[in-house]
Amino acid sequence: MGLYIEARIRTDLDDLWARTQEPSQHQRWDLRFTEIDHLPRAEGEPQRFRYATRVLPFLTIAGTGVSAGERERPDGTRTSALRFASPHPLSLLAEGSGYWRYVPDGDAVRFLTGYDYRPRWGAFGALADRWVLRPLMGWATAWSFDRLRLWLEHGITPERALGNWLAELTVRAVVVTVAATGLGLGSAARLLGPFAASTAYLCPLLLAVAICLALFKQPLSCTPAARRCLRTPPTRARAPRLLSTLENPR
Known part of the structure; x- marks a missing residue:
């Protein structure tokens, strides 16, 4: 598999299974999806689903998939596997497959995923995937896994976790902007004279x-x-x- 992400979550296995297998719960913490809906299925058939991701306020890319899970395994672990595809012409991701593993580990569960996909758009798509989409997908998956961990371990809802992240990101950006501006002003102050220069040299280190x-x-x-x-x-x-x-979704 092309991408691998693993998080150790101190939680009950059943709770983790529910938060990841129920679409209404899954779409709350997974940054990669805006909507996930199960489609009707006959008894004994794999579960088909529809997913959608809002890329821009006016652009939503959708696709379909098929999944199956093993809730009871002899070694005490659980597994879920899926195949997915998007026919949307603007979706760089054409089709792919992946799995989730749930591995009990003392008072926690090792929750891990491996997945890969085929990009479209030929040589341009391969280049865009290598330098943009694949790193972004890896980051988004890992970030989402940690958001799920906060929900299960500390009761911090996915919505609140997103707000915390945005607030902290804003504070960091403001600090960098103000400090960088201060460094620029300090350089200018050193040109104004001996007194200004003597005080200006005190600031750059703190700003850095x-x-x-x-x-x-x-x-x-x-x-x-x-x-x-x-x-x-x-x-x-x-x-x-x-x-x-699992067969490829149509």
């Missing part, structure tokens, strides 16, 4: 420290962060056999 803190300080504990998730599998990751039983 402020910029570094704003850019590199760990996010607050109530703010979701992609960096808290594992992005490389500890061992070679293999797709579950369940995935091979």
